[in-house]
Amino acid sequence: MSNLLELERVSRTYGDRRRPVHALHGLDVVVQARSLTAVVGPSGCGKSTFLQCAAGLDRPTAGTVRLAGRDLGHMGERERTRLRREHVGFVFQAFNLLPALTAQENVLLPVRLGGGRCSPEDVARARDLLARVGLDGRGDARPGELSGGQQQRVALARALVTAPDIVFADEPTGSLDQETAAGVLDLLRGVVDRDGATVVVVTHDPAVAARADRVLRLAHGRLVGDTVAVPA
Ligand SMILES: Nc1ncnc2c1ncn2[C@@H]1O[C@H](COP(=O)(O)OP(=O)(O)OP(=O)(O)O)[C@@H](O)[C@H]1O
Numbered sequence: 001m002s003n004l005l006e007l008e009r010v011s012r013t014y015g016d017r018r019r020p021v022h023a024l025h026g027l028d029v030v031v032q033a034r035s036l037t038a039v040v041g042p043s044g045c046g047k048s049t050f051l052q053c054a055a056g057l058d059r060p061t062a063g064t065v066r067l068a069g070r071d072l073g074h075m076g077e078r079e080r081t082r083l084r085r086e087h088v089g090f091v092f093q094a095f096n097l098l099p100a101l102t103a104q105e106n107v108l109l110p111v112r113l114g115g116g117r118c119s120p121e122d123v124a125r126a127r128d129l130l131a132r133v134g135l136d137g138r139g140d141a142r143p144g145e146l147s148g149g150q151q152q153r154v155a156l157a158r159a160l161v162t163a164p165d166i167v168f169a170d171e172p173t174g175s176l177d178q179e180t181a182a183g184v185l186d187l188l189r190g191v192v193d194r195d196g197a198t199v200v201v202v203t204h205d206p207a208v209a210a211r212a213d214r215v216l217r218l219a220h221g222r223l224v225g226d227t228v229a230v231p232a
């Protein structure tokens with residue numbers, strides 16, 4: 001099995017020297033390709049910071065992040081942006097949809113940012129993803145016309161539209177009821193089991209953790225638990 005993502009002694013400190021906040025503390029994590037990893041732990045323990053450093057959206061204060069064997073710290077901003085666009089999908093904890101765009105336009109945004117025009121295949125894929133997250137026929141709605149849980153699912157469809165090799169999702173079921181959450185989880189499992197992608201998901205939801213291949217537990221910016229599921 002290949003290591004798609006490697007974090008070596010990664011630290012991330014916010015604030016200034018007099019009042020530092022150590023969000024991550026010398027974290028060592030290796031994630032294998034074609035796996036679903038859940039990241040759990042109490043609020044403020046560093047889960048979102050971990051995800052953003054792993055995805056190359058944030059730079060660690062110290063340590064190394066390698067994605068597909070490439071050291072993100074040795075890349076320029078443009079190169080990292082291109083790597084993210086081509087290989088990474090990201091669902092933000094706060095969704096980050098653009099309010100002026102419709103749901104379908106939001107889903108297609110990564111395609112447009114990557115190269116301009118959307119092909120008919122891209123549009124079909126966006127519609128299919130919206131249907132798969134339970135938003136069939138809502139592609140024309142703007143975020144302001146959608147509930148929190150619906151916006152969250154648009155954000156997930158957007159993260160998947162480019163068929164990324166690795167998907168990072170920050171609490172993708174946080175605003176969903178059990179049944180809708182189970183559907184989202186089916187989709188993420190399918191992305192791993194059927195499409196062969198890799199998913200790292202931050203969650204407070206025991207149902208999500210229960211269906212992960214591995215559960216990483218953080219506390220105070222450190223790894224305090226690493227449980228691998230026994231195949232059924
Ligand atoms: N931009 C920032 N500036 C200063 N401190 C920050 C910043 N972002 C996060 N922190 C601090 O870093 C720590 C880790 O935050 P992080 O957002 O990673 O936690 P989390 O585990 O995702 O929490 P939650 O479950 O509430 O989303 C917290 O103490 C937080 O206050």
Ligand SMILES: [Mg+2]
Pocket residue numbers: 047048049093170
């Ligand atoms: Mg968070």
